[in-house]
Amino acid sequence: MEYLIVSFTHKNTDIKTREKLSFGNELEKETFLKQVLQNDYVNEAMLISTCNRVELIASVQCCMNSSNEILKLFANRSNLDFHDLQNRVDVYENMAAIYHLFTVASSLDSC
Known part of the structure; x- marks a missing residue:
């Protein structure tokens, strides 16, 4: 098992793009997560969607396989170009993902 975070933030993505990527309600999140979980490589997943x-x-x-599949789902859902998202996204894997998760949870990566 490996850990993965696919991250679009105010640091790597402009506000118009973040608005297209964002989730307006719980139903949108649930629908997207179901699509993500249909991928054979993904065991569990959760979303964080805020203004930033x-x-x-x-x-x-x-x-490696999962990050591209997840990016494709983001691109399809938001009608954004896959390659544009690929150039913007920050991808964290394994220990870097865990470190990133704790920095976000503790507000060290909030501005």
Whole structure:
């Protein structure tokens, strides 16, 4: 098992793009998470969607395969170009993902 975070924040993505990536309600989140979980590489997943960030946190079989599949889902859902998102996204894997999660949870990565 590996850990993966796909992260769009105010640091790497402009506000118009973040608005397209954001989730307006719980039903949108649930629908997207169901699509993510249909991927054979993904074991578990959760979303964080605020005004400054949209992040998908997942337990996966393979970070490399999963990150591109998740990016494709974000691109399809938001009608954004996959390659544009690929150039913007921050991807954290394994220990870096855990470190990032704790920095966000403790507000060390909030501005």
